[in-house]
Amino acid sequence: MNTYRIQRAGDSRSFPGAHPFIEAAQADGTGLVLIGDAAGVAYRDIAAGNTAGFVAIELGNECLGAHAGESADERRDNVVGFARFRLGSAEPGRLIELVRQPWTSAAALAAAKAAFEAADLVVAVCNDFPGRIVDRLVRPYYNAVLRRHDEGLATAGEIDKTLRLGLGYPEGPLALLERTGLEHHYDVTQALYVALGDAAYAPARRAQLAKLRSETR
Numbered sequence: 001m002n003t004y005r006i007q008r009a010g011d012s013r014s015f016p017g018a019h020p021f022i023e024a025a026q027a028d029g030t031g032l033v034l035i036g037d038a039a040g041v042a043y044r045d046i047a048a049g050n051t052a053g054f055v056a057i058e059l060g061n062e063c064l065g066a067h068a069g070e071s072a073d074e075r076r077d078n079v080v081g082f083a084r085f086r087l088g089s090a091e092p093g094r095l096i097e098l099v100r101q102p103w104t105s106a107a108a109l110a111a112a113k114a115a116f117e118a119a120d121l122v123v124a125v126c127n128d129f130p131g132r133i134v135d136r137l138v139r140p141y142y143n144a145v146l147r148r149h150d151e152g153l154a155t156a157g158e159i160d161k162t163l164r165l166g167l168g169y170p171e172g173p174l175a176l177l178e179r180t181g182l183e184h185h186y187d188v189t190q191a192l193y194v195a196l197g198d199a200a201y202a203p204a205r206r207a208q209l210a211k212l213r214s215e216t217r
Helices: 039-049 106-117 132-150 156-167 173-180 182-196 205-215
Strands: 004-008 031-035 055-058 079-084 095-100 122-127
Touching: 031 039, 031 106, 039 055, 055 106, 079 106, 095 106, 095 132, 106 122, 122 132, 132 156, 132 173, 132 182, 132 205, 156 173, 173 182, 182 205
Parallel strands: 004 031, 031 055, 055 079, 095 122
Antiparallel strands: 079 095
16 A cells, blocks of 8 residues: 655645545555645655655646756656646545656556545646646637637526537537636746746736736735
8 A cells, every 4th residue: 555644845736625635644655645835845855865665746837847857867757746727716536647757667656646536636647748637628718718808709507508508518618718717827827937948828907907916915
């Protein structure tokens, strides 16, 4: 059985409250899970003496290599990154994106994956790129919808209705972004735009305005 201990380092977007994954942690667990917005900094403090079966570092939009390094003398084959998908202010979902580097061992990856799955979380494995799988795929789509609305293609209600009925989405994207916070969409897209330089990630106008308004409240 894969056991793990948890070390908190700041506020966690993946686990902001109680969860079976948190409750199953053991003080003498063989794996180490670092959660919080300062998890990467916490890892750097223990990297040299790290002997855990696996170390899982909570990530935001950044690469795992920003914390675990990529030079030959920094490489540790037991380190992975993770991010639990959460759209803005909504509750986190069941999806865990587990990030591996080219030298990550199959044993460490399997142990981390099994630990998350034991808590009824669903794991997808990705390589070490900014933004993970979901955000890389859906954020340009959200930007495109926001821009078509800005251009006057249709009202927000008509756009959402078309996408719900035409594509089977449970909620229209404009309503979804309003509900979960356009300022959060700005944060993610701006980070990806800076990291990747792809105009598809440049925050749409309404997201920029929402961010400005959030900063002046």
